[in-house]
Amino acid sequence: MKYTEEHEWLRIEGDLVVVGITEHAATQLGDVVFVELPETETVVAAGDEVVVIESVKAASDILAPVDGEIVAVNAKLVDNPGLVNEDPTGSAWFFKMKVDDLDVLDQFMDEDEYNDLIG
Amino acid sequence: MxxxxxxxxxxxxxxxxxxxxxxxxxxxxxxxxxxxxxxxxxxxxxxxxxxxxxMGQVILRPKRGMEALCLGFEALMPVDVLGLVEGRQRYGLFTNETGGILDDLMFANRGDHLFVVVNAACKEADVAHLRAHLGDVAEVEFLAxxxxxxxxxxxxxxxxxxxxxxxxxxxxxxxxxxxxxxxxxxxxxxxxxxxxxxxxxxxxxxxxxxxxxxxxxxxxxxxxxxxxxxxxxxAGLCLYGHDIDTTTSPVEAGLTWAIQKARRAGGARAGGFAGAPRILQELADGPERCRVGLRPEGRAPMREGVELFATDGTPLGKITSGGFGPSVEAPVAMGYVPASYAKTGTVIEGELRGKRLPLTVAEMPFHPTTYKR
The missing domain is CATH 3.30.1360.120 (Probable tRNA modification gtpase trme; domain 1)
Incomplete structure (x- = not known):
């Protein structure tokens, strides 16, 4: 598992990258009440806003961590946004991306480095 | 901090x-x-x-009797103070000369004085306002x-x-x-x-x-x-500085229930408060714009600042409070629209992340109140 400074986790599944938000991020957001997912087959660039999350407190975005194509989204989150708080690192993944080269993930933090970041 | x-x-x-x-x-x-x-x-x-x-807690202690104090207080609010009996509390609003709202508050008649609770962000200004206008009739005691x-x-x-x-x-x-x-x-x-x-x-x-x-x-x-x-x-209640402020009148804000008969045209002490010309005129003719309840379609909350439009694109106003209502289990909001769009059931649009999404003008409160009347 890899981690971004935007508090996303990235997990390799076959040749795909699965993206979600960390428990720390979910706690900071508070109760999630709305999730807007991208269309599949969308080609995105690193830093693009691809998901909108609304909590009881505020709106925030999930950014595409790397260049690639969205190939799957977790539609369960649309009907049950609270899953993001209940199981952020498991069943509450947001989208899966196809990337040219999985080595692109080497730039991101490992778990120890991420834990240092959130202190 | x-x-x-x-x-x-x-x-x-x-x-x-x-x-x-x-x-x-x-x-x-x-x-x-x-x-x-x-x-x-x-x-x-x-x-x-x-x-x-x-929040600010203030005691108004009469210098020349309760009646003089109540009448002095009435000059600051379109509210019946004199008619409030001992042991009862009432909602009030300080108005300015143009009929806007300086603060909203609660005041209680405690027999030989009035007890007032005002908003935190306004409390210094409110105490100064009270001292400036009630100096002859009351001691203004700020309780810290x-x-x-x-x-x-x-x-x-x-x-x-x-x-x-x-x-x-x-x-x-x-x-x-x-x-x-x-x-x-x-x-x-x-x-x-x-x-x-x-x-x-x-x-x-x-x-x-x-x-x-x-x-x-x-x-x-x-x-x-x-x-x-x-x-x-x-509950459909206003937050000062968001849903009401110095530019919104009590009538536009839908707070006419707080303006008792005694202070309206034909009442025993009609007018005589700051901003009376605008407020009485709006009571008679209806306001140009109204605070309304809004129910966004779908689950996406629309928050303060979201701009509102008619379905034909005409700009209408803005959301002043909005978010997800946990008991309603849906997003709820309030904002100001022209009176012609204020009827319950009217469908308008709000601009969220570049997209115009529908909202319906709705009755407030969004969740039933349970006051022990």
Whole structure:
């Protein structure tokens, strides 16, 4: 598992990258009440806003961590946004991306480095 | 947060796991570990305890009799002060010369004086306003040594009555003074969540013991500002500085229920308050714009600042408060639209992330109120 400074986790599944938000991020957001997912087959660039999350407190975005194509989204989150708080690192993944080269993930933090970041 | 003031119960909030954020010049608990959603729902199903000690508590003591004081106070508000009987509280609004709102407040007749509670962000200005206008008829005493605790929800009566049994007999907007373990409690049966409940002013020295005695009961949980906001929004209640301000009149804001007959055209003391020409004219002819309840379609909340449009693209106004209503289980909002768009059921649009999405003008409160009338 890899981690971004935007508090996303990235997990390799076959040749795909699965993206979600960390428990720390979910706690900071508070109760999630709305999730807007991208269309599949969308080609995105690193830093693009691809998901909108609304909590009881505020709106925030999930950014595409790397260049690639969205190939799957977790539609369960649309009907049950609270899953993001209940199981952020498991069943509450947001989208899966196809990337040219999985080595692109080497730039991101490992778990120890991420834990240092959130202190 | 060094230049922020701390509540008398600051250490207790930290002990309870409160997340402290700046609000109106104070470090305030925005939520506790349960989180906004659970705190909101707990208040609606049991009892929530809110520390609102940042609000201003003021006593107006008459210099030349209560009648002169009440009439002086009436010059600042389109509200019947003289007709408020002893032991009762009423909602009031300070208006300015152009009919806008300087602050909203609660005031109570306590026999030989009036007790007033004003918003935290406005309290210094309010005290200056009172001293400037009531100097001849009242001593204006700003109370800095009392906490203010709100206890709200269907379990509030049982929770407070466990300490002070006599409060059970109070009705909505009654006020009374009770003694608990040597502390003088100033109790009103009111609040700002749409629920039955109480607000209790307690001397700072006795406040921690009082709050711990309430929190020691299973039904009572501490509630932060986050849930306070979603609760009052579902109840359709205005937040000063957002839904009402110096540019909105009480009539536009839909607060005409707060303007009693005595102060309206043909009433015993019609007019005579700041901004009367505009306010009386709007009462007679209807306002140009109105605060309305809004229900966004779908689940995406529309928050303060979202711009509103007619379906033909005509700009209408803005959302002044909005968010997700945990009890409504849907987004709710309020905002201002021209009177011709204010009818319940009218479909308009709000611009969210570059897209125009539909909202329906809806009745408020969004969640039924349960005041003990």
């Amino acid at each position: 060094s230049n922020l003031k701390r509540l008398g119960l600051h250490d207790l909030h930290v002990e309870l796991g409160g997340k402290m954020v700046p609000f109106a010049g104070y470090e305030m608990p925005v939520q506790y570990p349960a989180g906004v959603m659970k705190e909101h729902l707990h208040t609606r199903s049991a009892a929530g305890l809110f520390d609102v000690s940042h 040594d009392r906490a203010l605790i709100a206890l709200q929800g269907p379990g509030a009566e049982a929770a407070l009555a466990a300490l002070v049994p006599d409060v059970a007999a109070m009705r909505f907007m009654d006020v009374g003074i009770f003694l608990w373990q040597g502390a003088t409690l100033w109790v009103s049966r009111s609040g700002y969540t749409g629920e039955d409940g109480f607000e209790v002013s307690v001397p700072e020295a006795g406040a921690e013991g009082f709050v711990r005695a309430l929190l020691g009961q299973d039904r009572v949980a501490p509630i932060g500002l986050g849930a306070r906001d979603s609760l009052r929004l579902e």
